[in-house]
Amino acid sequence: MSHVDVIKFKIKMTFRELVYQETKKIPRGKVAxxxxxxxxxxxxxxxxxxxxxxxxNPFAPIVPCHxxxxxxxxxxxxxxxxxLPKKKSMLLEEGVAFIGEKVDLKKSLWQA
DNA sequence: GAGCTGACGCCTG
DNA sequence: CCAGGCGCCAGCT
Numbered sequence: 001m002s003h004v005d006v007i008k009f010k011i012k013m014t015f016r017e018l019v020y021q022e023t024k025k026i027p028r029g030k031v032a033x034x035x036x037x038x039x040x041x042x043x044x045x046x047x048x049x050x051x052x053x054x055x056x057n058p059f060a061p062i063v064p065c066h067x068x069x070x071x072x073x074x075x076x077x078x079x080x081x082x083x084l085p086k087k088k089s090m091l092l093e094e095g096v097a098f099i100g101e102k103v104d105l106k107k108s109l110w111q112a
Numbered sequence: 113g114a115g116c117t118g119a120c121g122c123c124t125g
Numbered sequence: 126c127c128a129g130g131c132g133c134c135a136g137c138t
Contacts, residue, residue, distance in 0.1 A: 047120040077119030
């Protein structure tokens, strides 16, 4: 085992970091679901935990958490259910399609 | 280590 | 369409 491998082992990517990393990949104009991010982060059933990470994400500007929505396309939170209208307008601004209060996943779901 | 807590997801009535 | 219930998981007491 080389020095590099040892280092890699030491800094093993935590699930949280992996989640943020995947979230950053969501392209402008598209959205991803919590479950989708969970899958990309190698934890298909950890969608719930993903939500927790978004709630307290220390990379506010870097991680586009506003592009992450529920499985049915509804916007669940942003600043503690407080600025949802803003979250919606931000997505509209990026070109995300909406159906009422929900995102039109048919058209705007990010295809990783 | 046990217990509680969600920005979840899926099924049921 | 609208609850209500249950399983899941990481993080924090």
